[in-house]
Amino acid sequence: MEIDIPGFGALRVAQVVLDYNGTLAVDGRLIPGVKPRLNRLAASLTVHVITADTFGKARGSLRGVDCSLEILKHGGAVQGASRVLAMDATTG
Numbered sequence: 001m002e003i004d005i006p007g008f009g010a011l012r013v014a015q016v017v018l019d020y021n022g023t024l025a026v027d028g029r030l031i032p033g034v035k036p037r038l039n040r041l042a043a044s045l046t047v048h049v050i051t052a053d054t055f056g057k058a059r060g061s062l063r064g065v066d067c068s069l070e071i072l073k074h075g076g077a078v079q080g081a082s083r084v085l086a087m088d089a090t091t092g
Contacts, residue, residue, distance in 0.1 A: 001044045013045060020051030020058045028055025035065055042066035 001013045018024055024034050041047055047067035051058045062069055 015046035015048060016041065017048045017050060020049050020062075021054060024049065025058070025061065028053075028057035028061070030061040035062075038062075038065045038067060 003011045003013060005011055021028060024038070025031060038047055042065070047065075048070065049058070049062060049067050050070045050072065053059070053071045058071065059069060
C-alpha cells in the first residue's frame with residue numbers, strides 16, 4: 001500500500017502493528033465493524049496485533065481475522081517493543 005504524505009512524499013507500507021484493547025477493542029470486546037475492516041486492510045498489508053490480553057478475549061474475538069496475534073506476558077511491554085523493532089521493515 002502506498003500513502004502520499006504531503007511535505008514528505010510517498011510512503012510504501014507493507015505491514016501494520018496494532019494494539020488490541022483500547023485501539024481495536026473496548027474492555028476486551030472488538031469494536032463493531034472492526035473485524036471486516038481489518039480483513040479489508042489485510043488484503044493489502046500484513047496485520048499484526050499485539051496485546052497483553054487483560055480480558056482474555058483477543059484470540060476468540062480475532063478468530064476469522066487475517067492477522068497475526070502476539071499475546072504478551074505480564075509486564076511484556078519491552079517484549080512487545082522488541083518484537084516490533086525486530087520485524088523486517090519490507091517483508092513483515
